[in-house]
Amino acid sequence: MRPNVNQNSTQQACETAGEQPSGQPEPRSASRRLQKAPAVVFSLLVLGAVLSPVVENWRAKPRDGFPLSYYPMFSKKRAPTLRVSYLVGYDERGREQPIHCRYAGAGGLNQVRKQIRARVRQGKATTLCRQVAARVARKRGGRLADVKSVAVVTGVYDLEGYFRGNTEPVSVRIEAKCPVRRDAT
Amino acid sequence: MRRLSERLNRYWFAESPAAALAVVRILVGGYALWYLTDRYASLVRIAHTNASLFEPVGIATFLDAPVQGLVFVALLNAAIFANIAFLVGWAFRFTGPLFGGLLLCILCYKNSWTMIYHTNNLLVLHVLILGFTRAADSLSVDRMLRLFESKWPSGSTKSGTIPRLPGNCKYGWPIRLICTVTAASYFLAGVAKIVGPSGWSWVTGTALRSQVAADALRKEFLGDGASPLFLSIYDHASLFALMGIGALLLELGAPLFFLSKHGTVLWATCMFLFHWGVFLVMGITFRYHLSGIAFAAFIDWDAVCSWCRSRRLVRGGPEAAAAGLAATRQYPTSSLPN
Numbered sequence: 001m002r003p004n005v006n007q008n009s010t011q012q013a014c015e016t017a018g019e020q021p022s023g024q025p026e027p028r029s030a031s032r033r034l035q036k037a038p039a040v041v042f043s044l045l046v047l048g049a050v051l052s053p054v055v056e057n058w059r060a061k062p063r064d065g066f067p068l069s070y071y072p073m074f075s076k077k078r079a080p081t082l083r084v085s086y087l088v089g090y091d092e093r094g095r096e097q098p099i100h101c102r103y104a105g106a107g108g109l110n111q112v113r114k115q116i117r118a119r120v121r122q123g124k125a126t127t128l129c130r131q132v133a134a135r136v137a138r139k140r141g142g143r144l145a146d147v148k149s150v151a152v153v154t155g156v157y158d159l160e161g162y163f164r165g166n167t168e169p170v171s172v173r174i175e176a177k178c179p180v181r182r183d184a185t
Numbered sequence: 186m187r188r189l190s191e192r193l194n195r196y197w198f199a200e201s202p203a204a205a206l207a208v209v210r211i212l213v214g215g216y217a218l219w220y221l222t223d224r225y226a227s228l229v230r231i232a233h234t235n236a237s238l239f240e241p242v243g244i245a246t247f248l249d250a251p252v253q254g255l256v257f258v259a260l261l262n263a264a265i266f267a268n269i270a271f272l273v274g275w276a277f278r279f280t281g282p283l284f285g286g287l288l289l290c291i292l293c294y295k296n297s298w299t300m301i302y303h304t305n306n307l308l309v310l311h312v313l314i315l316g317f318t319r320a321a322d323s324l325s326v327d328r329m330l331r332l333f334e335s336k337w338p339s340g341s342t343k344s345g346t347i348p349r350l351p352g353n354c355k356y357g358w359p360i361r362l363i364c365t366v367t368a369a370s371y372f373l374a375g376v377a378k379i380v381g382p383s384g385w386s387w388v389t390g391t392a393l394r395s396q397v398a399a400d401a402l403r404k405e406f407l408g409d410g411a412s413p414l415f416l417s418i419y420d421h422a423s424l425f426a427l428m429g430i431g432a433l434l435l436e437l438g439a440p441l442f443f444l445s446k447h448g449t450v451l452w453a454t455c456m457f458l459f460h461w462g463v464f465l466v467m468g469i470t471f472r473y474h475l476s477g478i479a480f481a482a483f484i485d486w487d488a489v490c491s492w493c494r495s496r497r498l499v500r501g502g503p504e505a506a507a508a509g510l511a512a513t514r515q516y517p518t519s520s521l522p523n
Contacts, residue, residue, distance in 0.1 A: 066243040066296045067309040071374040075381025078395040086406040101407040106230030109408045111300035
């Protein structure tokens with residue numbers, strides 16, 4: 001038995017290709033169905049697993065996972081204000097210099113952002129501040145070369161107004177501040 | 186009901202050339218290898234993060250505490266080794282599932298430090314599907330070894346060509362599964378938007394704009410600043426409404442696009458462009474999606490190969506393309522050395 005040589009044969013299901021011209025299934029079709037069973041089971045399992053996190057949308061305490069997710073970042077309603085914990089450097093004159101989150105930890109921006117927030121919540125802002133100060137101290141050149149002290153700051157900003165020019169914080173709190181000791185490094 | 190079942194069967198078990206699945210394996214495996222090697226130092230650093238920040242997700246939930254740094258490095262090295270085997274298709278029955286499992290472990294662990302990166306969801310799912318299916322029956326070391334070990338069918342050695350495997354549903358359904366899993370992920374994201382507290386405000390654009398604004402503000406304070414494009418379109422609420430409606434149509438409407446072959450390709454193209462839009466407006470680099478590899482399974486690789494052959498871009502001219510296509514379908518399965 002040769003497979004169908006029709007140009008469209010690749011568009012046909014395997015079982016169809018195994019049928020005789022009369023339309024009667026050939027003896028092999030039953031075994032073909034059996035061969036398909038693992039594929040059907042595997043496909044259903046994978047699809048079921050991928051779709052299963054949808055129930056989290058209706059749970060009181062939803063839990064996200066990986067790689068099976070219900071994509072919770074889209075189900076959060078944004079408040080008019082946004083709280084953000086970040087790092088700031090100060091030069092001799094007290095001028096502020098933003099410090100990139102990579103000085104606080106490894107990973108992507110959102111991962112480190114959450115880690116900074118977690119350290120603040122855990123009351124470990126001072127420890128984090130010292131770690132950042134030590135990393136900044138190793139920088140000999142660039143815009144952070146003049147930074148004399150580092151702070152972990154939590155600010156609350158008006159989300160609507162910020163990008164319309166109202167960049168002043170609604171509230172700001174210095175969680176920890178520590179000097180940058182360059183001679184020690 | 187029976188007709189529906191037949192249609193589903195015809196759709197899911199459509200024949201596909203072995204090379205099509207193999208091309209997807211090579212692209213996905215190549216991306217994974219780039220990811221693991223490019224992020225090697227970063228992944229190792231993440232594994233050494235303060236233990237108080239450990240919040241296990243996925244299969245990492247079986248861990249009570251972070252593993253030793255050396256154990257993680259060993260796992261990472263093993264994953265890279267398995268990745269290479271996956272890519273070249275060597276001992277694939279073993280290395281395919283092994284790589285899927287190791288990549289899952291590595292990325293679950295990476296995401297267990299306060300933040301889950303959903304950008305890698307599809308990569309892991311695609312690798313797992315490919316790893317557990319016949320993705321290395323073609324364009325692989327395994328195939329070459331099988332050819333060397335067995336007697337080549339008469340004629341093929343003389344011409345020096347490697348006999349092509351015939352199209353088969355065992356290469357078709359994994360491609361369908363990859364495409365469906367991809368669409369299902371976007372569908373879930375669409376559902377999360379609508380059933381969440383923001384609800385249909387995604388249609389008016391307000392939910393989307395505040396979502397992007399929150400991300401941009403964080404980037405202003407923690408990263409390299411907001412995207413210039415976002416700053417320039419911020420006041421144009423109608424643009425955000427358009428983007429919101431477009432995203433919802435693509436996400437919630439994904440199953441409808443799958444009703445036709447052209448619809449599927451159109452959907453994948455739109456999602457590919459959607460990620461470029463996200464990149465330009467939000468500065469978020471979904472590299473797997475931006476590269477197009479996340480949507481590689483949507484491409485009709487058989488048609489691409491035929492087109493290349495007809496344009497003499499690959500070995501053989503237009504005649505070879507036609508002959509090759511026929512040979513693919515006429516080759517008796519029993520005489521193939523797989």
